[in-house]
Amino acid sequence: MPIVSVIQLGKSFGAERIFSQLNFQIDPLDRIGLVGPNGAGKSTLMNILAGLEEPDEGTVAVGRTIRMGYLTQISAFDPDNTLHAEMLTVFAQIQEWERELSDLATQMAAPDAQQDHALYEGMLARYAELQTRFEHAGGYTYENRVAQVLDGLGFTREQQHAPFKHLSGGQQTRASLGKLLLQEPDVLLLDEPTNHLDLDALEWLETYLSTWKGAIVIVAHDRYFLDKIVTRTIELAFGRIEEYPGNYTKYLELREERMERRLREYEAQQAYIAHTEEFIRRYKAGQRSKEARGRQTLLNRMERVERPQDFQTMNFKFSPVVDSGTIVFSTRKLLIGYGVRARQDVPAAQEPKVLVQVADVEFMRGDRVGLLGPNGSGKTTLLRTLTGELSPVGGQLQLGHNVRVGYYSQTHEGLNMERTILDEIRQVSALSEEGARTFLGRFLFSNDDVFKQIGSLSGGERSRVALAKLTLQGSNFLILDEPTNHLDLQSRQFLEEVLSDYDGTLLFVSHDRYFVDRLATKVWSIEQGVLIPYMGNYTEYRTFKRPLVLDVPQPLLAPAAKKQVTEPEPKSASPARPAGKKGKGKVKTRTIEDVEKDIEKAETRVKTLEEELSEAALQADAARLTTLNEAYEQAKTQVEELLAEWEQLADVAS
Known part of the structure; x- marks a missing residue:
């Protein structure tokens, strides 16, 4: 029996029709992936399901006792509360029962209560009732659940016990996700839950949701995530929905089959119509005019098959204008960080801080490397150092012969927000206005779109402008920082295909594991402040973790991480002693x-x-x-x- 029913739903913004006549149901254990191109109305539909927006027509019928939880809802966080304390507010009722149970236990142990039989029996009955509620509600496990969720989402102990107002915007989004998971609604609505999560947190969330007891509706651009969680896919496109059984990969397979079948049906009908119209034209005035009129009548009554609509896709490629040397760059005792003077005559803004120690490597022409690491580990800082935007904190970085670097920034900082799309492209090319407009059409900008100001564009549109500029540079070494952010699923797949055919060298950061799997031949992983190269794509890296370089730098490694890359110390090694205890017996320092x-x-x-x-x-x-x-x-x-x-x-x- 469905717990949510969507009936003839329609929504418009002004004169623009977003969708109409949507009909589907959500069952108690559904795992639904809501997919479709950017701008199709997925977030609008999620807002309507959550009750944050009203449809123009139709209804959303929700079961009387069904609780809906929506990720993008603004949680009522007390900015002065610690993150851990805020998570505990979800269990306020359980904590109240816990306090009452403790008070009752103390009161029942008092001599006065034990001498008053009626009072004692009343307290004992109340204790038994509360104990049942407390246990049924997970009273003995709620603190462990809070720790599990916060640890899984990548919050350090320090962050968990710091005031909520000190968290960044991305961390606050993760905190909202954590609070929502702890509330355990009957229907979990997740709009881009993978944003702001590093790979470890992503994998934890996949495991957590795989045992979720309620229904889930997910909007996500992470195909790996969708394949792991989703068992039913709903596509919202061209103002309507279509349903497919299975995860995202199965949806792609079934959708292609459905499109091919519909195209055959359309083409067969068009051929029949053309043949019939030719018969009518030829015989409408002759002896067979009656038959021709009959065919015309049938043709007029025929239900026409619409030409199947498919998604627009970009159409471009990266073409290096010259080959680089065999060695693209090499490093020697390289230290990456910030706070270094770019020139000797410019004073340093702060003390240098090392984020990443890089093993001595030679990056070869044709290499395709995916750079992985936790949020804040220094991935973007490393890329900016390779482009020359930042200076190394220490060591040497040497670019090879004829290397032409093309850099894609995840923040689109290379775009001028005051210019139009057309002007931005013409600033970096010799294209005429007509040529630039034709060129931009390959990036899905048509007609008056090209006159839009960069600052008014969506994230996805800015990404397409940045990619358009990058293709004009003729670079033979592409450095890409989260190039799939803001792109819809179809655009991500197209970018994969383009980069697969690219003849140059590639270094990229991405949280899209399909993207890494498809393109990477090596993985560089930042672990405890040290960059460690591995052979293979993402799947091979996670399965085998075969380091290419074992003599990596050591100082930034925590003790647990050192064990992964160094020879174990002899068992006879003496434990460290606390200062001041020399010569006073063996005192083992706790580790x-x-x-x-x-x-x-x-x-x-x-x-x-x-x-x-x-x-x-x-x-x-x-x-x-x-x-x-x-x-x-x-x-x-x-x-x-x-x-x-x-x-x-x-x-x-x-």
């Missing part, structure tokens, strides 16, 4: 691994006490409940203290 073992033991103790509390509540054993409740609180305090110790050690290690 992160020691604390993690203690945390595991303490969390196991908490879980055991939770089970014992449940058993004591069922047996109505007040004395045992009091004892267990005290032990439970002490165990939770121990876990918190150990987590604080872990954070201190992690800060020292980093």
